[in-house]
Amino acid sequence: MSPRPTRLRKISNPPLISGFKPYGAKNSNGKTEAVFLHFEEYEALRLCDYELLNHLQASIIMDVSRPTLTRIYAKARQKIAEALVQGKQIIIEGGKIYFDSEWFSCKSCRCYFNNPDKQEEIKKCPLCGSGTISNCQELFYEPEESVSRCRDICICPKCDYEQPHKFGVPCKSEICPVCGHNMLKKIMPQNKKTTKEKKDESSNYKYRKQFG
Amino acid sequence: MKVAITSTGNSLDNKLDQRFGRCSYFIIYDTETKGMEFIPNPNKDVQAGAGPASVQLIASRNAQKIISGEFGIKIKSLLDSLKIQMIVLKEPEKTIREIINMLNQ
Numbered sequence A: 001m002s003p004r005p006t007r008l009r010k011i012s013n014p015p016l017i018s019g020f021k022p023y024g025a026k027n028s029n030g031k032t033e034a035v036f037l038h039f040e041e042y043e044a045l046r047l048c049d050y051e052l053l054n055h056l057q058a059s060i061i062m063d064v065s066r067p068t069l070t071r072i073y074a075k076a077r078q079k080i081a082e083a084l085v086q087g088k089q090i091i092i093e094g095g096k097i098y099f100d101s102e103w104f105s106c107k108s109c110r111c112y113f114n115n116p117d118k119q120e121e122i123k124k125c126p127l128c129g130s131g132t133i134s135n136c137q138e139l140f141y142e143p144e145e146s147v148s149r150c151r152d153i154c155i156c157p158k159c160d161y162e163q164p165h166k167f168g169v170p171c172k173s174e175i176c177p178v179c180g181h182n183m184l185k186k187i188m189p190q191n192k193k194t195t196k197e198k199k200d201e202s203s204n205y206k207y208r209k210q211f212g
Numbered sequence B: 001m002k003v004a005i006t007s008t009g010n011s012l013d014n015k016l017d018q019r020f021g022r023c024s025y026f027i028i029y030d031t032e033t034k035g036m037e038f039i040p041n042p043n044k045d046v047q048a049g050a051g052p053a054s055v056q057l058i059a060s061r062n063a064q065k066i067i068s069g070e071f072g073i074k075i076k077s078l079l080d081s082l083k084i085q086m087i088v089l090k091e092p093e094k095t096i097r098e099i100i101n102m103l104n105q
Helices: A039-050 A055-062 A066-086 A195-211 B050-060 B075-082 B096-104
Strands: A009-011 A034-037 A089-092 A097-099 A102-106 A111-115 A133-135 A153-155 A162-164 B002-007 B025-030 B036-040 B065-068 B085-089
Touching: A009 A039, A009 A055, A034 A066, A039 A055, A039 A066, A039 A097, A055 A066, A066 A089, A097 B075, B002 B096, B025 B050, B025 B096, B050 B075, B075 B085
Parallel strands: A009 A097, A034 A089, B002 B065, B065 B085
Antiparallel strands: A102 A111, A102 A133, A111 B085, A153 A162, B002 B025, B025 B036
16 A cells, blocks of 8 residues: 655745855865755744744644654754764755745735745736735734643742733743843642643644634 | 736637636737737646646746636646746636736736
C-alpha cells in the first residue's frame, strides 16, 4: 500500500534570496557542499523564530497539524546547524508547498482578483482602474480562543496591584502602573485545570478546526 | 502587459466564458500595442487536466493577468508560483469588447 500523500504546506511569504554561501573557509578547495533547505522549513523558521509565533499558531497559518509543523521546524534547525558547523552553503528550494496570495474585490466593476506578487502593493483595480478596492480576507491572524483564553493574573510583589495576564507577554516584563516594579505571576492553586477539563478543551479545538 | 481573457467565441461581441480550463477561446490582449490574438482552446473537451494545460498555454504567451468567471482548484497554486494574476468576473453577460474597454480606462 502506498503511504498517505503529504499534505501541501501553505507558504505566505516566499524567501527574498535563494540561499547563503559561507566565506573564509580554513581549508577550502574551492567547492562547498550544499544543504537543501525546503521552502516549508524556511517558512516554519520564519513563523516561529522571526514572527515569534508558537507552533500551534504557525501550524494554522501553514495549514498543517501542530505535530507536523514541529517536525518541519526541527528539520529546519537541524539543517541550518549542519550548514553552520560544517561550513556548507544553504540553498532554499523544493518541498511540498503551494503559495498563498491575498484576494481583493473591486466595488465599481464587482470583480475579484488576487495579488501574486507580494512585493507590490495593490492600489487600484487591474480591470477598471478604480481605487475602490477592499481586501476580501481578514489577513491578521487572531489567536484561537483556546490559546488566548487565559485566567492568569499578574501581581506586583511590592504593592500587590493585580491585573489580568496578557497572553503571550511574560509577567516579568509587565511593569506595575502604580509603583513601577516588575510584576510576577500570581500563584493560584484553584486555577489548575483538571485533566478532564483539558481534554474537553482539546476536543473543542479539534471541532473548531474541522468545521469553523 | 498581456492579459488573457476567456471567451465563448472568436469575435469581440462574444461573451466572457465562465469557465477557465474548458473555455472556447482565449484572447491574449496586449494593453500597450492594443494587439490581440485569438487562440482556440485545444483542451476544451479533454477528460481531465484541462486547467493545468491551459495555464501552460497562457504562460507560454507571457500573459500576466487572466480574466475569467471561475478558476478550478488545481489552478490557484500553479498561477501563484508563476506570478500570474487571476481576475474573477462573475458577469456572464459582459462582452469581450466591454472588458477591453474597461482595461483601457
